Amino acid sequence: MDLLYLAWRNLWRNRRRTIITLTAIAFSIMLVQALHNLSYGVYAGMVDSGVRAGSGHLAVYHDNYLATRDESLTFQDRDLIDKIAAIDGVTEVLPRLYIPALAQSSRESRGVVLIGVDPTSERRINPFLKDLPAEAMVRSTDSRDAVIGSRLLKELQINPGQKFVVTAQHRDGTLHSELLRVRGVVHSGMKDIDGSLILIGRQRATVLAGTAGAVHELAIILAETRQEAAVHRQVETIIGSRPEIEAVSWEQAMPNLANAIKLDYASQKFIFLIILVIVAIGVVNTLLMSVMERMREFGVILAVGSKPMTLRVMIFFEAFSLGLLAATVGTILGCLATWYLVKVGIDLTDFVPESLEFGGVVFDPVLRATWDPNWMVRIALYVIGLTLLAAAYPAVKAGRVTPVEGMRHH
Amino acid sequence: MALIELHNVSKVYRLGNQKVPALTDINLKVEAGAFAVLAGPSGSGKTTALNLIGCLDHPTSGQVIVSGLDLGQSSNRQLADFRLQNIGFIFQSYNLIPVLTAAENAEFTLMLQKVPRSVRRQKVLALFAELGIDGLEQRKPADLSGGQQQRVAIARAMAADPRVILADEPTANLDSHTAEGLLDLMRRLNCEKGTTFIFSSHDERVIERAKRVIHLQDGHITADDTVPS
Amino acid sequence: MLLTLAFRNLWRNRRRTLLTLSAMVVSAALLILALGVFSGMFRDMLASATEQYHGHLVLARDAYHERRDLFAHLPEEIVHQSLLADDPDIIGRSPRLRSFGLISRRESSQPVEVMGVIPRMEQQVTSLQNQIVAGRYLPADQDNAAVIGQGLARKLDVQPGDELVFVTQAADGSIGNDVLIVQGIFATGDSRHDNNLILAPLPWVQKVLVLPGRIHEVAMTLADPMRAAAVADRLNRHMPEDVTVLDWGTLLPEMREVIAAYDVSRMIIVTILYLATGLGILNTFFMSVMERTREFGILMAQGMRPWTIRSLVLLETLMLGGIALVIGIFCGAGMTFYMQQVGIDLAGYITPVTYAGGTILPRLHAVFETGNFLVPAGMLLLISLLAGFLPANRAARLDPVQAVREE
Numbered sequence A: 001m002d003l004l005y006l007a008w009r010n011l012w013r014n015r016r017r018t019i020i021t022l023t024a025i026a027f028s029i030m031l032v033q034a035l036h037n038l039s040y041g042v043y044a045g046m047v048d049s050g051v052r053a054g055s056g057h058l059a060v061y062h063d064n065y066l067a068t069r070d071e072s073l074t075f076q077d078r079d080l081i082d083k084i085a086a087i088d089g090v091t092e093v094l095p096r097l098y099i100p101a102l103a104q105s106s107r108e109s110r111g112v113v114l115i116g117v118d119p120t121s122e123r124r125i126n127p128f129l130k131d132l133p134a135e136a137m138v139r140s141t142d143s144r145d146a147v148i149g150s151r152l153l154k155e156l157q158i159n160p161g162q163k164f165v166v167t168a169q170h171r172d173g174t175l176h177s178e179l180l181r182v183r184g185v186v187h188s189g190m191k192d193i194d195g196s197l198i199l200i201g202r203q204r205a206t207v208l209a210g211t212a213g214a215v216h217e218l219a220i221i222l223a224e225t226r227q228e229a230a231v232h233r234q235v236e237t238i239i240g241s242r243p244e245i246e247a248v249s250w251e252q253a254m255p256n257l258a259n260a261i262k263l264d265y266a267s268q269k270f271i272f273l274i275i276l277v278i279v280a281i282g283v284v285n286t287l288l289m290s291v292m293e294r295m296r297e298f299g300v301i302l303a304v305g306s307k308p309m310t311l312r313v314m315i316f317f318e319a320f321s322l323g324l325l326a327a328t329v330g331t332i333l334g335c336l337a338t339w340y341l342v343k344v345g346i347d348l349t350d351f352v353p354e355s356l357e358f359g360g361v362v363f364d365p366v367l368r369a370t371w372d373p374n375w376m377v378r379i380a381l382y383v384i385g386l387t388l389l390a391a392a393y394p395a396v397k398a399g400r401v402t403p404v405e406g407m408r409h410h
Numbered sequence B: 001m002a003l004i005e006l007h008n009v010s011k012v013y014r015l016g017n018q019k020v021p022a023l024t025d026i027n028l029k030v031e032a033g034a035f036a037v038l039a040g041p042s043g044s045g046k047t048t049a050l051n052l053i054g055c056l057d058h059p060t061s062g063q064v065i066v067s068g069l070d071l072g073q074s075s076n077r078q079l080a081d082f083r084l085q086n087i088g089f090i091f092q093s094y095n096l097i098p099v100l101t102a103a104e105n106a107e108f109t110l111m112l113q114k115v116p117r118s119v120r121r122q123k124v125l126a127l128f129a130e131l132g133i134d135g136l137e138q139r140k141p142a143d144l145s146g147g148q149q150q151r152v153a154i155a156r157a158m159a160a161d162p163r164v165i166l167a168d169e170p171t172a173n174l175d176s177h178t179a180e181g182l183l184d185l186m187r188r189l190n191c192e193k194g195t196t197f198i199f200s201s202h203d204e205r206v207i208e209r210a211k212r213v214i215h216l217q218d219g220h221i222t223a224d225d226t227v228p229s
Numbered sequence C: 001m002l003l004t005l006a007f008r009n010l011w012r013n014r015r016r017t018l019l020t021l022s023a024m025v026v027s028a029a030l031l032i033l034a035l036g037v038f039s040g041m042f043r044d045m046l047a048s049a050t051e052q053y054h055g056h057l058v059l060a061r062d063a064y065h066e067r068r069d070l071f072a073h074l075p076e077e078i079v080h081q082s083l084l085a086d087d088p089d090i091i092g093r094s095p096r097l098r099s100f101g102l103i104s105r106r107e108s109s110q111p112v113e114v115m116g117v118i119p120r121m122e123q124q125v126t127s128l129q130n131q132i133v134a135g136r137y138l139p140a141d142q143d144n145a146a147v148i149g150q151g152l153a154r155k156l157d158v159q160p161g162d163e164l165v166f167v168t169q170a171a172d173g174s175i176g177n178d179v180l181i182v183q184g185i186f187a188t189g190d191s192r193h194d195n196n197l198i199l200a201p202l203p204w205v206q207k208v209l210v211l212p213g214r215i216h217e218v219a220m221t222l223a224d225p226m227r228a229a230a231v232a233d234r235l236n237r238h239m240p241e242d243v244t245v246l247d248w249g250t251l252l253p254e255m256r257e258v259i260a261a262y263d264v265s266r267m268i269i270v271t272i273l274y275l276a277t278g279l280g281i282l283n284t285f286f287m288s289v290m291e292r293t294r295e296f297g298i299l300m301a302q303g304m305r306p307w308t309i310r311s312l313v314l315l316e317t318l319m320l321g322g323i324a325l326v327i328g329i330f331c332g333a334g335m336t337f338y339m340q341q342v343g344i345d346l347a348g349y350i351t352p353v354t355y356a357g358g359t360i361l362p363r364l365h366a367v368f369e370t371g372n373f374l375v376p377a378g379m380l381l382l383i384s385l386l387a388g389f390l391p392a393n394r395a396a397r398l399d400p401v402q403a404v405r406e407e
Helices: A003-011 A015-053 A080-085 A119-125 A150-156 A202-209 A225-241 A255-293 A295-303 A308-343 A373-390 A392-400 A403-408 B046-053 B076-086 B102-112 B117-131 B146-159 B176-193 B204-209 C002-010 C014-054 C062-067 C076-080 C150-156 C191-196 C202-209 C225-236 C253-291 C293-301 C306-341 C370-396 C400-405
Strands: A058-062 A090-104 A109-117 A145-149 A163-169 A175-186 A197-201 A217-222 A245-249 A356-358 A361-363 B004-015 B018-030 B035-039 B061-066 B087-090 B164-168 B196-201 B212-217 B220-226 C057-061 C090-105 C108-117 C132-135 C145-149 C163-169 C175-186 C197-201 C217-222 C243-247 C353-355 C358-360
Touching: A003 A308, A015 A217, A015 A225, A015 A255, A015 A308, A015 A373, A015 C253, A058 A225, A080 A090, A080 A217, A080 A225, A090 A119, A090 A150, A090 A202, A090 C090, A090 C108, A090 C163, A109 A119, A109 A150, A109 A163, A109 A202, A109 C163, A119 A197, A145 A150, A150 A175, A150 C062, A163 A202, A163 C090, A163 C108, A175 A197, A175 A202, A197 A202, A217 A225, A225 A245, A255 A295, A255 A308, A255 A373, A255 A392, A255 C014, A255 C253, A255 C353, A295 A308, A295 A403, A308 A373, A308 A392, A373 A392, B004 B046, B018 B046, B018 B220, B035 B046, B035 B176, B035 B204, B046 B061, B046 B164, B046 B196, B076 B087, B087 B146, B102 B117, B102 B146, B117 B146, B146 B164, B146 B176, B176 B196, B176 B204, B196 B204, C002 C306, C014 C191, C014 C253, C014 C306, C014 C358, C014 C370, C057 C062, C057 C225, C062 C243, C076 C090, C090 C150, C090 C175, C090 C202, C108 C150, C108 C163, C108 C191, C108 C202, C145 C150, C145 C191, C150 C175, C150 C191, C163 C202, C175 C202, C191 C197, C197 C202, C217 C225, C225 C243, C253 C293, C253 C306, C253 C370, C293 C306, C293 C400, C306 C370
Parallel strands: A109 A197, A109 C090, A145 A175, B035 B196, B035 B212, B087 B164, B164 B196, C108 C197, C145 C175
Antiparallel strands: A058 A217, A058 A245, A090 A109, A090 A163, A090 A217, A109 C108, A145 A197, A163 A175, A356 A361, B004 B018, B004 B061, B212 B220, C057 C217, C057 C243, C090 C108, C090 C163, C090 C217, C132 C175, C145 C197, C163 C175, C353 C358
8 A cells, every 4th residue: 555556546536537537638649649640641651752753762963953953063873873773772763864945836835844764763663654654654765755744735735646846955055956756644633743744765855955974863762761861871872982962861852842741740739739738737627626625634644644745746646647547548549540540541532632732742642640659659658747747736735735724624 | 741741822813814812821731641631612722732732733822842842843844753653643533544445544654654564464453453343454434334433543543653642522423332432442542551642522421531631611721630540 | 697606606616617717718729829820821822822923813815724825815905994994802903924935044044934014013913022132123114124033043043133045935936035134033932933933024025925915814913812703703794705714713723622621620620629628628517516416406406497407507618618718719819919910930940831832931920810710719619518518417317305415
């Protein structure tokens, strides 16, 4: 029968009150954990689709290219692609050349950025090309084939199979034109992509821009996002001998996506914070009620010779038991909710028009959670800490009573 | 030196803006081994006097010395320790902790003294047998009769072997038969163990059995009779 | 009478009532603040698309709306017709001719959109003149002036005063090619505008495209942007067959989706938060009802009907909800007002986020929107009633004989 045991028994004096409070805490933990895991999963999906369409989990650039997007900052890839592709965890290395150009049909012209790619590897990775039939892809790196966004096709008023002209500035300063033929059409659902995308073979792009053998970007796609740091170090070693190029993470290369996630998560955190504040007020209320009801008993306990500190510790033990129990129950519920969200997910197919876009990437309309056990434990510990914090006022109140006052109560 | 000494003790309560004198200029000595009752009608100052003797409260003026400890010179912490070691309490409404079993309630002071579990359990079992409530150890207070609860309260007061046991109207909620049994029990403990008992009561049954009767009226001692044994 | 009783009962256990009240006030006030800030983000997003680019309404030929057809042009005079000029809802009109092409300076070139405008009229529709970070806005008198986005200026490494060459395909099939002098640089935070957009005088673009006296669209600003769809409907009744006025909701369907999705998530957030608050209210009223068992017994013994008891308890919870509401709205409005006037600058932590056709600026800035007050307020009263229901039922179902005996 020690203090902890006494505290546990005290907790169940008013069973209904304890259960309601417990429910409120556990429910909030479940909610916060499940919502976090859901966002965690959705963000992971966004990052995955974002890096595949964009510059990869890691990207290699010429120094300064990222800041200026100056198309003269190319570099020779030489054996880099093979070396980086050999690193454990790397799925694909995509060489890309970005060339600002004027695309012209017989009626219309649009300023565009041509992307010179390696068609085989690009098709394996890029989500925009997922639904593109194999025969609609650019056939070889030096062919005149182009894969083009559906809206751009419409604006240029041409059809698949028809020709159009692109004009770009050559390294020598003059304007060079090339004739291309529409091979495939991409319909991503994102206005910006559909209105501007033109993929061509890498060789053809270098001919147009006069940058033989050079690329602007090596997009490195990993099997899993969490390998990023390890692969990053190995890439750094490989490019170490070439000071003019650098490797950057997707967060730097695609700040829009990284910030969209940050912003969304920050607003979510604010909501979490409000939930926890409300829970804390509830705990203060419950503990305070239970202390006020027991003033007489506290008087007796003090009279028989216990110190005020003992009472305070007892109240903290009560709060601790409550917090621990609620954290356990809440985490179990949180696990169940997460399990459901992982297995089944939330299907938004009926609610969104054709594709869900956020932060410049399209993602799956079925939202699925991903387990983040560390965070779940952390939030459970926070709640226990919060319960203890909430016990401070009731504990002080209990410790301040004098035996005579206490016994006169009620 | 007597076990308990009160010198010119006064106690004034504040009730809003009014001052209500509870005790006025009391002088009292109680020797060890006494079996005394503070008698008087309600409002005469019995409970106040008992609280002072029990080191639960400070006097407004005057000096209270219990077993050599001067109440006015001691911190609340020291007083708590002193009560734990030297004083046992029995209350009119028993005041057992409802969530603990009878045995756990009796062990409470021993737990505060950090006595090991097995030792205190043994001691409490012996006390329960002596008090005639053996077999009720695992019952909760709510499942005990008034007399049984008061016996558990006595066990709690006795468990730490205090020098003084203070009992505030211990028989007020009990029927005659139970009350007399309880008083005989306390009288026996007084004789056998030499524990000092001080009651506050206006119950004739208590006054009849006391060895010393101190009459209080409006905060003054009006009579102090020692009954020859 | 019942009202007075209910009010007095609330304050019997002052501390408990105040704590419950504080939980309700905190949840309502912070919710109002959070919703105000979220709305602020959407307002920024909408503004980046309308006040910095489209305007609230756009009049153009269908082929132009659909695919930016170079040849789907209109006469310049259309902007002065009385249908538009005399409409009380329209406070700004700007004729525009748009050209897509390549802009270059030395070895560097970038794809751009050049919007030919009349500076005086364009300023009634877009607010770019307030976002000039270097140089000045388009002057009224210079025919080859240009203001360009900050991102574009950085990529091309140009300053005000520098020359740029613009290349595009003109309406007659020739390659138009002409020089612009940079007058100013604007920064909106929206990466698409900052990296792509150039404003130039309308006559200059007309000359480059060989479309004298023609425009592609008329962009318009309304006094109340929320009435855009209605005004567009009204105007469309008088439009020729192949000309349509589109409101921003139609121009930016993605953004309309985002705003609709926000309305749903607002309900979800409010519900979730109030469930936690509701359990606190439930707890308090259970306590309060249990404490008063004896009292209810006496009231019933004197002939009070169970229904009256139930109303009494519900009235108490509703009253608490009402008080929380008043204080919560007051605090929430106060914080929203602060965030509207002062706000928090996040430029050090994040960059602007572009999605769904708009840009969220890196700042926390609240706006007042009725729904952000009505939804939390209505839900708070509802949850108070729901949370009062169980305790009220319990009080009403008491057996007076047993209740009176209760200690």
